[in-house]
Amino acid sequence: MHTSVLVAGASLAGLRAAEQLRAAGWTGPVTVIGAEPHMPYNRPPLSKEALAGKASFESLAFRPRASVADVHWRLGTPLTAADLDRRTVELADGARLSYDALVVATGTRPRRLRCPGPLAGRHTVRTVDDARALQRELTRPGAHVVVVGGGFIGCEVAATALALGAASVTVVDPLPLPMVGPLGPLLAGALLKRHERRGVRFALGAGVAGFEGDERVTGVALADGTVLAADVVVEAVGSVANTEWLDGNGLDLSDGVLTDGQLRVGGRAEVVAVGDVARFPNARYDDVPRRVEHWSMPADTARHAARVLAGQLSGTGAELEPFSPLPTFWSDQHDFRLQSFGAPSLGLGDVRVLDGDPDGDVLVGYHREERLVGVVGLGGAEVAARVARFRAELTQRVRPLRSSLS
Numbered sequence: 001m002h003t004s005v006l007v008a009g010a011s012l013a014g015l016r017a018a019e020q021l022r023a024a025g026w027t028g029p030v031t032v033i034g035a036e037p038h039m040p041y042n043r044p045p046l047s048k049e050a051l052a053g054k055a056s057f058e059s060l061a062f063r064p065r066a067s068v069a070d071v072h073w074r075l076g077t078p079l080t081a082a083d084l085d086r087r088t089v090e091l092a093d094g095a096r097l098s099y100d101a102l103v104v105a106t107g108t109r110p111r112r113l114r115c116p117g118p119l120a121g122r123h124t125v126r127t128v129d130d131a132r133a134l135q136r137e138l139t140r141p142g143a144h145v146v147v148v149g150g151g152f153i154g155c156e157v158a159a160t161a162l163a164l165g166a167a168s169v170t171v172v173d174p175l176p177l178p179m180v181g182p183l184g185p186l187l188a189g190a191l192l193k194r195h196e197r198r199g200v201r202f203a204l205g206a207g208v209a210g211f212e213g214d215e216r217v218t219g220v221a222l223a224d225g226t227v228l229a230a231d232v233v234v235e236a237v238g239s240v241a242n243t244e245w246l247d248g249n250g251l252d253l254s255d256g257v258l259t260d261g262q263l264r265v266g267g268r269a270e271v272v273a274v275g276d277v278a279r280f281p282n283a284r285y286d287d288v289p290r291r292v293e294h295w296s297m298p299a300d301t302a303r304h305a306a307r308v309l310a311g312q313l314s315g316t317g318a319e320l321e322p323f324s325p326l327p328t329f330w331s332d333q334h335d336f337r338l339q340s341f342g343a344p345s346l347g348l349g350d351v352r353v354l355d356g357d358p359d360g361d362v363l364v365g366y367h368r369e370e371r372l373v374g375v376v377g378l379g380g381a382e383v384a385a386r387v388a389r390f391r392a393e394l395t396q397r398v399r400p401l402r403s404s405l406s
């Protein structure tokens, strides 16, 4: 029997893992198993261009590289269990497969609000099917839309809903500012003003107590007693890692799959985790494991994990340098962009304007122990190039910060 690699999860991280295994020299069989019936596709446009109707949902499919033409895709059937000692997995259709190496790439799903009230009219945005269903509702003229959650996806969906002609869009969040957790008050305040100037309303400082309506949602009741009329509700309140299928293997699954500094899982040389589901220490900063839900991370984690596995499978692997990626993300909202390099959330205690003005285009630096750990730009499309100029400074040293300051 051939030595085989099984990739669990057929999205960006699963695809990149297959591609990077080939790039790392692994020529043996690779099978990718996915819960969704679709080949891997790009998620960021689901809250932006595709939701707005500016790009077709069909155009979001990734074009796999020629190197993965012989990879076997088993789609539409989730994994339900794994026995890491026996190196086997089970699928929802009853199939049991064995592997020599396993890549965990099962990503996340939206967290749901557990408040009383009807479900109809309430949406989340993670899959292409979610976005199609939401688009049908947002394109009905005159909808009153309430977005619960002022994070990245909530802010993006709010902007898109307004562009699609909603009569009103209100973002609800118990925190005092949108995106204040990852960005801090300086940029979050600037963001709030920009959204308000373009017509988005905010109900901040109070959480959701329940949903009104009999068969379908007609309103959102807040903890402070306010009731917001709503034809459509979007719940954008964070994510939950898809790890249940790994239960019973003694792993730390408290927030995603805990890995070591080489992305290995549970001390096993033949199991790695990649993408949104992986909780790994980044040697660039400290030894605290964290999940990083940015589009760039599937490629970065897959490149490193594939080298680890290819070395293990061929028996030639030397210990690699610890994984130390430079995180990066962008977010398009209305006619402006947020672009980030580094880890701003690690430097929230020391935030300085590097260039510009929060009321216009601005670059903000995040520092820890006097070291620049992240830069975020807010402005027009050209802000990405301006932030990228700090890349060299953000990558020049891999000097761990004190982990006690996480």
Ligand SMILES: Cc1cc2nc3c(=O)[nH]c(=O)nc-3n(C[C@H](O)[C@H](O)[C@H](O)COP(=O)(O)OP(=O)(O)OC[C@H]3O[C@@H](n4cnc5c(N)ncnc54)[C@H](O)[C@@H]3O)c2cc1C
Residues within 6 Å of the ligand: 008, 009, 010, 011, 012, 013, 014, 033, 034, 035, 036, 042, 043, 044, 045, 046, 047, 077, 078, 079, 080, 105, 106, 107, 108, 109, 125, 126, 127, 153, 242, 245, 274, 275, 276, 277, 292, 293, 294, 295, 296, 298, 328, 329, 330, 331, 332
């Ligand atoms: C609406 C939206 C907008 C975004 N916008 C941005 C952006 O502007 N900028 C940015 O940097 N990032 C953005 N992101 C984040 C980025 O898309 C993610 O970081 C990326 O998709 C993570 O890829 P992944 O493969 O790790 O996980 P996922 O994309 O979650 O894929 C995991 C796959 O595994 C499958 N799966 C789950 N459980 C099982 C199982 N038991 N068996 C088999 N398969 C399973 C899932 O169905 C899914 O297909 C956005 C995400 C969303 C949802």
